[in-house]
Amino acid sequence: MSTESTKLAFNDGWQYAPAPESTDHISIDEQYGLFIGGEFVAPESGRYFETVNPATEQTLSSVSLASAADVDLAVKAARKAYNGAWSKMAAADRGKYLFRIARILQERAREFATIESLDGGKPIRESRDIDIPLAAAHFFYYAGWADKLEYAFPGRRPVPLGVAGQVIPWNFPLLMAAWKIAPALACGNTVVLKPAETTPLTAMKLAEVIRDAELPPGVVNILTGAGETGAEIVNHPDVNKVAFTGSTEVGKIIQRSLAGTDKKYTLELGGKAANIIFADAAIDEAVEGIVNGIFFNQGHVCCAGSRLFVQESVAEEVVRKLKDRMETLIVGDPLDKNTDIGAINSASQLETIQSYLKVGQDEGAEMYQGSGSLPEQGYWCRPTLFTGVSQSNRIVQEEIFGPVLAIQTFRTLEEGLTKANNTPYGLSGGVWTDKGAKIFKMTQQIRAGVIWANTFNKFDPTSPFGGYKESGVGREGGLHGLGAYLKLET
């Protein structure tokens, strides 16, 4: 079979008509207060900051900059709720409130999806089909645990920890809020949560949902702000538990800052996942898996398959098919239903990615990018791959958090495995092969918390997620995710 005959012809005849999601069904306030004690209140400092649509660079809204004084008020509100209504309530009723949140999110799913794509730049297809439904499912899943906790930990009596301080990233804004809030509340804790600086809007919308669901005031408090606000939450003396999702660098700072305190913590940090393709894999499916692994959500994914390892005998074919497939990816308007790759989340993240593109080339790797057009306004990065890289290249070792793939080859299973495990990270990994025994060998030997075999980037509320090594401590999701929010008494 010749090279040319297998190539799909994507020419001008394949232009898609624009199919933008409408925005007339949503409302975004000009300004948002902080959600403390069940009400939206102005920040003590009177300071606000703008949140920008990364696809247009236009301001969407301004949100409050929470300072130490606001954090203190929020923690006090959370403590009051913990000591009061929330701990006195029957566990089944706690669950009912969570079920309510899940239902309201389902009802308002289209609105949330649209705002998520506006504020964060991710394609509407992803926010509509993945982020928002999964967030609702997460609340629904943990709602049911609220009155069944004793069955999760044989021989132990589970008790809540108290006030949980939670800091989340900008890549899956609402979903990460759900991952944090749902298990915390199901286990009987109260929450102070800070969304990321660049993606505060769906968190403020979630605050509306929580208010509409009539949760007792103070059970969930949501503070917008930047890194300093997060640090104030983490370091507040009356916080009993810290949950953080973000970079390994900040995770280490948090682990150090908690030293000498009794605060329990879970950290979900960076990754540099290996996606390993064996010669006996279904190659076309594997190529789809590679694309989903690295270009999903613009590569702003801690578990992204950013290191590709291809068995030497099929390397040429895989890279060729991958390049062909990259030509078909549409980079552009996040609200367009045909868009594959949306906007880079912020100007500063785009700068980071571009600096890595330069590093990769300076270190001698060969760069290839899709050739499609990019919009004039906004922050964009073409899908990118690097070949001719070695284990020591920075683009192989460091998390880029963008649509940038580094490709290496291997001959034997052992070589692939050794290369895959040669990283301080251990969040996720992928393996593609038709041989069952080889799947189990690889999935057992890759040192990472989540392994996808013949698939990639799948998530579910029932499925524990979290890292080995420097990718973090603890698990979120599933029965295992409960442990992060409970003390197990004998």
Next chain:
Amino acid sequence: MAGSTARVPVAKTYKIYIGGKFPRTESGRYFKLNASDGSVIANVCQGSRKDFRNAVVAARSAFGGWSAASAYLRGQILYRIAELLEGRSDQFVSELVLQGVSRRKAKKEVVASIDRLIYYAGWSDKYQQIFSAVNPVSSAHFNFSVLEPTGVVSLLAPEDSSLLGLVSNIAPIIVGGNTCVVLASAQLPLCAVSFAEVLHASDVPGGVVNILTGFAEELTEQFASHMDVNAIVYCDGDSEVAKNVQVRAADNVKRVLARCDQDWTADAGQSPYLISETQETKTTWHPIGG
């Protein structure tokens, strides 16, 4: 017998245990262990940071094989340790007595240590079934979560409970497939060294357990900061020690397990949850389809 005198006893040299061998500390340093009457019991190795680094290399080398050993085999090896400890009970009782523990208490401690090994030997092929899960995901995937060992664990063993505390911490670490580097009690170091000899004779592969003697004040930082150690367990120290351990541990996001004020003779001194604390949860997905 004319001119009979008491037999000159043969004193034992107490050495450290690294990679299945009994070297002296590379530093050549020692500290004196005195009996209550002031006589010298032993010149004990004052283990160095270099000894620790060597021990981590040994522990890492042993990890692949030990973590891949079957649960049944690990259980039998733990049982074997108990068998040999039972056979050498008198020696351990004598050593505890020599270090100032009452004979009654010493006997109790040795017996409890043997029983603790039996307890964990029995868990080897069961804790996985307690803590793992098949997860009912919404999509057409088979999804399951199992425990895997964290890796190399550094252990600052309890000062006061020099045999039972030591065994109570080593057993849950190794039964789960981890390897470890241990700092023994400085005040009561003898049983740890003799326990290393028991391990050595029990089919525990070299490097799975490495035992140093020396001072926590000198070595804690290294135990907490080493970049090829995945978790640290410590059993003594004030809040200053706790803070120092965690600050250093953050260098590579180590799991930090504080087991201070634990009464190792109590029921809570043994639990499958102690095994799970040095385990990672791994979740695997595979599509279901034709």
